[in-house]
Amino acid sequence: MKPVNQKAWLLILPVVLCVAFSAVLPLMTVVNYSVQDIISPERRVFVGTEWFKSVMRDEDLQGALLRQIGFSLAVLLVEIPLGIGLALSMPAKGARSSAVLVMVAISLLIPWNVVGTIWQIYGRTDIGLMGAALAKLGIDYSYTGNATDAWFTVLLMDVWHWTPLVALLCFAGLRAIPDAYYQAARIDGASKFAVFRFIQLPKLRGVLMIAVLLRFMDSFMIYTEPFVLTGGGPGNATTFLSQYLTQKAVGQFDLGPAAAFSLIYFLIILLLCFILYNWMQRVGQDAATTEGAAHG
């Protein structure tokens, strides 16, 4: 066990101060707004939980929330397995490894608004490579006209953009497995799948936890890319929560409801992350105990 040492607080103090400066004051402002009706900077009326009630009843919001949950689940279901597979296929050593690493990482380094813009052109059937290729194949594709196409284009864009994050984390995790484990598996005559299931996957637990939570939080807050690509349309097929919030806060300047919405939004992410975090921890521990039992 780790020794108890209250002086360790001194070491984390800078972090707490830095983050609190950026987080606590703004969050208090948001809480403050969420219970007031701001008619003008000088005239404010305390309205209690009224905004929260109206936000909860908002049907557009419920629609955006459902779309958001569906989208984030799809993101996890595609990107996590694909990222693991990619990490397993990347060459481990040499110049080829470096080249692949840089190529894989490129999409992460492109500013988000540019990502949206590239895909905007890339998906057009007249002047974009992907759109033109799909049209050549005889597929009636239009990300601006068809809601399903738009949704899948946003998903594909996200997969293209963020799978490298999962892959890089898993790649780094795989490199940390000592060779002795593989040698032992070879002596036991373990199959490739057994090596993956009983050696690689358990060792990747820590990095996968980061990858899953990061991808979940970030996809739940996705804003810039779909905003640029589809503007939320057609209709509201790709209007996710963040965009709906921004419309409210900036477009309509409804500060009170927007603030209440922000807090509810934050609590939803917090709750879902908490569930995911605990679930992954439990799955990991179960795996660890069965593993221990198998060895003992």
Add this chain to the structure above:
Amino acid sequence: MDERRFKKRVVFLLLYLLFAILPVYWMVNMSFKTNEEILSTFSLWPQHFTLAHYHTIFTDESWYSGYINSMIYVAINTAISLVVALPAAYAFSRYSFLGDKHVFFWLLTNRMTPPAVFLLPFFQLYTTLGMMDTHIAVALAHLLFNVPLAVWILEGFMSGIPREIDETAYIDGYSFPRFFLTIFIPLIKAGVGVAAFFCFMFSWVELLMARTLTSVNAKPIVAVMTRTVSASGMDWGVLAAAGVLTIVPGAIVIWFVRHYIAKGFAMGRV
């Protein structure tokens, strides 16, 4: 059997790389085309090769200063993130103390708040402090999501280092700062490299906060780019050229940390 399996992996990898590179290729392709060609014809490579878009960026001060501004605040942000996260990650990986788990999770929660939530409060906060349109304001705002990530990653690396190393050093009479700087940090170089890459990346590509907090003097490249939308339509070529140029600094950073990533890390705690 093994041979075939190997081939399957290579095919999968090549297919993915193709999927990853094609949109980037399309951007590079666009950056060398004239605007008329971009919008009127489908061509796999530029028919009328032009460097005009790059020329625009390198000669117009508002464009290239965007790159400089971005680099300044990203560098400040990465430096602060690492400096504050290193001791904190050490504390989390080595000691238990009152509220340690709660503080750790609280740090993560700051990464879970949609940036849109912070826009207005940040605007007011930094206006009050008279820090609007400065590099430091953006750097501080980006700490919100980078510090928790840096602590998280570094803590994982540190937990992989046996505690006996600390104890031996203390017995040998090392003070904590000396031990930390001369023995411990070199041991987790890889972690520092990976954490630095992630901080760089997230700060480099963030648009909403950076745009809200700046107007002229510290305007980042991501915000300058939005200017390509004008009344006369969009200047696609310049936008594509600017996009190509935004990849360059990041590609250099990843080239430097690639060995650290390839060295690997297993996360201890989470």
